[in-house]
Amino acid sequence: MTTVTKTEDAPAPTGPEGFLSVRDLSVRFATEDGVVKAVDGLSFDVERGRTLGIVGESGSGKSVTNLTILGLHNPRTTTIDGEIVLDGKELVTATEREMEQLRGNKVAMIFQDPLTALSPYYTVGRQIAEPFIKHTGASKKEGWARAVEMLGKVGIPNPEQRAKDYPHQFSGGMRQRAMIAMALVCDPDLLIADEPTTALDVTVQAQILDLLKDLQQEFGSAIVFITHDLGVIADMADDILVMYAGSAVERGSVDEVLRAPRHPYTWGLLNSMPRLDSDLSAQLSPIPGTPPSLLNPPTGCRFHPRCTFQDRVGGNRCATERPLLAPDRSSACHLTAEQKRTIFIDEIKPRLG
Numbered sequence: 001m002t003t004v005t006k007t008e009d010a011p012a013p014t015g016p017e018g019f020l021s022v023r024d025l026s027v028r029f030a031t032e033d034g035v036v037k038a039v040d041g042l043s044f045d046v047e048r049g050r051t052l053g054i055v056g057e058s059g060s061g062k063s064v065t066n067l068t069i070l071g072l073h074n075p076r077t078t079t080i081d082g083e084i085v086l087d088g089k090e091l092v093t094a095t096e097r098e099m100e101q102l103r104g105n106k107v108a109m110i111f112q113d114p115l116t117a118l119s120p121y122y123t124v125g126r127q128i129a130e131p132f133i134k135h136t137g138a139s140k141k142e143g144w145a146r147a148v149e150m151l152g153k154v155g156i157p158n159p160e161q162r163a164k165d166y167p168h169q170f171s172g173g174m175r176q177r178a179m180i181a182m183a184l185v186c187d188p189d190l191l192i193a194d195e196p197t198t199a200l201d202v203t204v205q206a207q208i209l210d211l212l213k214d215l216q217q218e219f220g221s222a223i224v225f226i227t228h229d230l231g232v233i234a235d236m237a238d239d240i241l242v243m244y245a246g247s248a249v250e251r252g253s254v255d256e257v258l259r260a261p262r263h264p265y266t267w268g269l270l271n272s273m274p275r276l277d278s279d280l281s282a283q284l285s286p287i288p289g290t291p292p293s294l295l296n297p298p299t300g301c302r303f304h305p306r307c308t309f310q311d312r313v314g315g316n317r318c319a320t321e322r323p324l325l326a327p328d329r330s331s332a333c334h335l336t337a338e339q340k341r342t343i344f345i346d347e348i349k350p351r352l353g
Contacts, residue, residue, distance in 0.1 A: 018045030019222050020069070020190055025082035027061075027068050034295045035079075038064040040246045042082075043325075048189070049216070051223040053237030053254070055230060055269070059291050061246040062226045066192045069224075070109055071099035087189060104131035107190040108183035112198055114175035118167040125151070125163025128182045135186050150181035154211060173204035177211070184215060191221045197232065209236050230269060234258055242266050245292050245302040252329040262331035262340045264307045267348045285351065301334065312339060 027039040039061040046052045054062045067073060069084055069091065084091040086107060091099070111117040118127060128150055129143030138146065144163070151159035154177040167175055176196060183191060193212065197205040209232065216223055225236050233240055233254065240257040242250040242265065250263040261267055268287035289306035292298050304310050304318035313334045323332040333340065 019048045019087055020046040020224070021083070021085040022065075022069075023083040023085075025065065025068065025084065026080070027064055027073070028079045029074075030077045030079070031295075036294045037297055038246055038294055039068070040297075042243075042246075042248055044241050044248065044251065046190070046222045046224060048222050049220050050238045051216070051225055051236055052239050052241060053225045053227065053233035054241045054243060055227055055233055056243035057228060057291055059245075059294070060243040062243055063194055065243075066109070066194060066224055066226060069190075069192065070103055070107060071096070101135075104183075104188070105135040105186045106188055107192065108186070108188040109192040109194060110176075110179050110183045110196045112195040114179040115167060115172075117179060118175065120167055123164055123166055124170065124178050128163070128178065128185055131182065132185045146185060147181070150185050151178065153184075153215070154178070154181045155207075156181075173200055173207070176200065176204075176208055180208070180211065180215070184219060184221075187219050187221075189221060190224070191216075192224045192226070194226045195228070198227070198229075205232070212236070230258070230273060242269070245297055246294055247302060248325050248332065249303065250331040251325065256329055260341075260344065261348075262337075262344070263303075263333050264309050264335075265303050266331070267344065268306075271348065271351055301332070309335060309343060312343075 022045070023043050025039055025042040026037070029036040029038055042061070042065060044052065054065070056062055068080060069086070071091065071094065073080070080092055082092065086102070089102070089106075091102075094102070118124070125144060125147040128147035129140070132138055132146045133140065133143040148159045148163050151163055156162050156174060156177055162170075162174075167178070170178060179196070191212075196212075197208050200208065212223065213236070215221075225233070227233060237254050239253050240251065241248055242257070242263065244265050250257060250261065250266050257266065258270070261270060265287070271285045272287060287306055288308065292302060292305065298305055298319070300317070300319045300321050301307070301310075301323055307318065310318040317334050321334070323334050325332040331340070335343070
């Protein structure tokens with residue numbers, strides 16, 4: 001069974017308690033090679049009608065965090081500590097029956113690859129209607145009418161006919177729209193989008209992002225948007241949480257984090273992005289090294305083996321003392337506020353243009 005531990009000394013809230021409130025969340029998986037510390041001490045809030053963008057490299061814990069919110073983990077191999085509260089309901093200790101009532105109704109998820117998330121054996125309309133029928137007690141006729149309505153809302157032409165088609169008969173962009181229709185069919189209060197535009201071309205990506213923003217305004221949902229693309233975050237999110245090796249290293253509003261980032265990892269992410277106004281022959285500046293193994297994460301600051309600024313901290317603090325993420329606008333780094341400001345202005349910002 002899943003091991004659940006209530007943390008007595010969870011950190012103070014990161015701000016006003018949100019519609020979704022995550023406190024000191026830790027998720028560990030037992031494997032043949034050892035225990036994977038996938039998420040370690042994560043706290044954040046999401047308010048109704050706002051979008052939190054969670055950004056980081058593959059393996060940083062983004063998707064694990066949100067699958068844990070949905071209760072989609074293997075109970076035989078997973079240990080969860082901390083608290084997840086959704087509109088006053090504690091989810092970590094909720095039963096599977098309680099989570100089934102919440103999933104698709106109170107909280108829904110848009111997966112990265114709709115072709116694998118949608119069943120090839122049933123029509124798109126039937127798959128959209130199913131959660132509506134289950135959670136509302138509607139008849140099959142009412143469920144089908146709702147499915148057709150939602151396909152129309154997400155911009156699929158001739159929804160009455162397309163609802164009868166199977167997923168393989170839809171293009172990639174249309175399948176993603178169908179996934180959004182399925183996620184929103186019960187008007188969920190929380191929508192989790194797990195890299196929903198990664199496999200789409202730029203034009204379709206922009207259409208999907210605009211669609212999500214329009215539907216958020218209509219339904220008033222809180223959104224957690226997972227991505228590795230800071231450009232998408234800049235367009236989509238109100239607030240940003242930057243994750244590295246299972247932990248949060250920086251958080252703040254989109255404007256604060258993208259205009260004046262405070263953590264060396266965030267600097268590296270921004271510096272490694274291609275720019276249209278830069279010299280086309282210039283090489284990108286990747287973050288040195290590779291992400292650590294979560295079977296045996298580094299001591300102290302988890303980013304320190306790849307950080308080029310640790311020598312400015314003094315002593316061996318970066319390798320021995322783990323920096324904490326303070327409430328509100330903050331970064332988990334031993335550099336002083338003055339050092340961060342000076343490094344960004346003098347060394348990082350000129351590279352970003």
